[in-house]
Amino acid sequence: MNIQLMNKKLNLQVKKVKLSNKRMKDIIADEIMNWIIEGKLNPGQRIIEDEIAKIFGVSRVPAREAIHILESRGLVDYVPYVGASIKKLEPERIKEVYMLRCMLEPVACRFAAEKVNSDVINKLEIIQEELENIVDQPNGLESTQQIYTKNRQFHMTIYETSEMTILLRIIDMLWDEIAILRIQMAYSENYPTRMKKEHRLYISLLKEHDGEKLATALKENLEIHANEYTPGFNFLLH
Amino acid sequence: MNIQLMNKKLNLQVKKVKLSNKRMKDIIADEIMNWIIEGKLNPGQRIIEDEIAKIFGVSRVPAREAIHILESRGLVDYVPYVGASIKKLEPERIKEVYMLRCMLEPVACRFAAEKVNSDVINKLEIIQEELENIVDQPNGLESTQQIYTKNRQFHMTIYETSEMTILLRIIDMLWDEIAILRIQMAYSENYPTRMKKEHRLYISLLKEHDGEKLATALKENLEIHANEYTPGFNFLLH
DNA sequence: CCGGATTTGTTCGTATGTATG
DNA sequence: CCATACATACGAACAAATCCG
DSSP states (O other): OOHHHHHHHHHHHHOSSOSSOOOHHHHHHHHHHHHHHHTOSOTTOEEOHHHHHHHHTSOHHHHHHHHHHHHHTTSEEEETTTEEEEOOOOHHHHHHHHHHHHHHHHHHHHHHHHHOOHHHHHHHHHHHHHHHHHHHSOOTHHHHHHHHHHHHHHHHHHHHHTTOHHHHHHHHHHHHHHHHHHHHSOOOTTHHHHHHHHHHHHHHHHHTTOHHHHHHHHHHHHHHHHHHHSTTOOOOOO | OOHHHHHHHHHHHHOSSOSSOOOHHHHHHHHHHHHHHHTOSOTTOEEOHHHHHHHHTSOHHHHHHHHHHHHHTTSEEEETTTEEEEOOOOHHHHHHHHHHHHHHHHHHHHHHHHHOOHHHHHHHHHHHHHHHHHHHSOOTHHHHHHHHHHHHHHHHHHHHHTTOHHHHHHHHHHHHHHHHHHHHOOOOTTHHHHHHHHHHHHHHHHHTTOHHHHHHHHHHHHHHHHHHHSTTOOOOOO
16 A cells, blocks of 8 residues: 555544654554554564565565664564564563652652643543543453553653653653553453542642642552552562 | 675674674664764754765665664654754753652662672772773873763663663663763763762672662762752752 | 575665755 | 755665574
């Protein structure tokens, strides 16, 4: 398929996407990322340039570059002249990711609570409404991915408000690592409903600009989640 | 120039580099990174694929991929169909980098102090000796870069000992951001001699496995450095 | 140890998007 | 608003490295 054609087609589907022509490699990288979240790719599984190219109907160049993007995000292991494979994540890494999230996301929250305005609140409430709709009318595997996406969008909207560019990039990286994790471990039964409550609390604390309480609440919730993924998780640093 | 030839030539020059065929794009990315450290590239300056390709005597693809590596490391700004330019770093970002370093590097220190062994100490002492030689016999601009490289190597050796892969990657990213910073601000006069003292303290604390003191010492030094770069820097979080 | 099959790495030519006059 | 120059994005073919029998 013609590239520009595909580009336009995808832009139509996605809507609200940045008009600045998205590059094929970015589209492919995002899509492979989705496959990972959906669990269509297993840890250790090889990713072959030529196969990706054929799936998307393009030459190897954009496929290749998409894989390199995932490499730099830490989602795939890469060996020169050998190739790429979905990264295997050991329990130690899971603990590490949660430890770092427990350290960094509360910081973003504190700054966000200072700078938050009604636009952000509105945006959060819209996302939250969409999310609750999905949670209340679950639809199997598909909703699992939608919940993941909306939840991530919700959190990132808060963290963006902090206006800490680099911190945001780091947190994004940590969520990418978690994405791999989700292949191996599904959400627990009551997670979505608990998330609903958590999010509502976050919104109300943001409205009050109470960064401290927000940071604490988030950290406690993160520790609970971490314990479900890796029993015995303790946040070792006060 | 033939690529494999160049590869071998560079391997010979560098020595001790991983034998596993380094890709041209990695060589190019590292070299551009060096140019940034050396201040040969100014913030805002454009990086053109074709020029890079000609300089290294390769085609545009590896040049292109090298630029994309730098893009993903946050060293260059990139606009599709327009091109890449060395990132301009605002004072706000400098503060952010130091805030994050103050949070994260002490953590790596604590874990490193637990796991440190004589091999690591030996390695550190060798690096430190080399570094002191350079500091005691300075040689203009060239030594400035050598000091930067050795100092970075010293710190990373400590942090690697923590065996926290992801944390290490994040810290590496933060140092990359600092590298851009160095274009604009040179070391202060007494910095190298002070660094000598700091490093000796770190080594002795590592020998005693005293993670707490090590973390505290590092954090204090970082705050001092941050204040030199961005007067009025306060580490806002306890 | 070697040779074929597979996969990645590179080159070069062409198409397309962007910016400037 | 259009034309032109310039830089990037992509496609196809070839070269090099790795793996496996």
